[in-house]
Amino acid sequence: MPDQNSQQQQGDRLVIGITGRIGAGKTSVAKHLSTAHGFHYIRYSQVLAEWLAKDPDGKKHLQAIGREVMGGGMQAELNSRLIAQIPPRSDCAVDGLRHPIDFDSLTKSFAPYFYLLYIDCARNSVATTAVAVSSI
DSSP, X not given: OOOHHHHHHXXXXXXXXXXXXXXSSHHHHHHHHXXXXXXXXXXXXXXXXXXXXXSTTOHHHHHHHHHHHHHTTXXXXXXXXXXXXXXXXXXXXXXXXXXXXXXXXXXXXXXXXXXXXXXXXXXXXXXXXXXXXXXX
């Protein structure tokens, strides 16, 4: 739980962490919050790519690095790097929470302004969601 001074520095704001199934629409929701409501948009994979990826555009490479970070005890460092990129006193949509440490770090840094949003869809809807999003 943050101390009184950090709460005063944060001000009234929303920090929304978005998690859920692959293809459920997490990124679509986060980008909607950004474009329609002015939220700062940040994703864990972006921070990971800036930190460690030799090929930041290679999805397979990035997934492998993500597994190394989670399994190698570096998740707290990834969270520190992500949190440092969230502008003070701005609403923020954080895309791609995967680990309990992600939730704990954001809660500790931004309570009572942090909320977790879980996006779910039926497995057979993933392809439909992808087609619908690509046509927007």
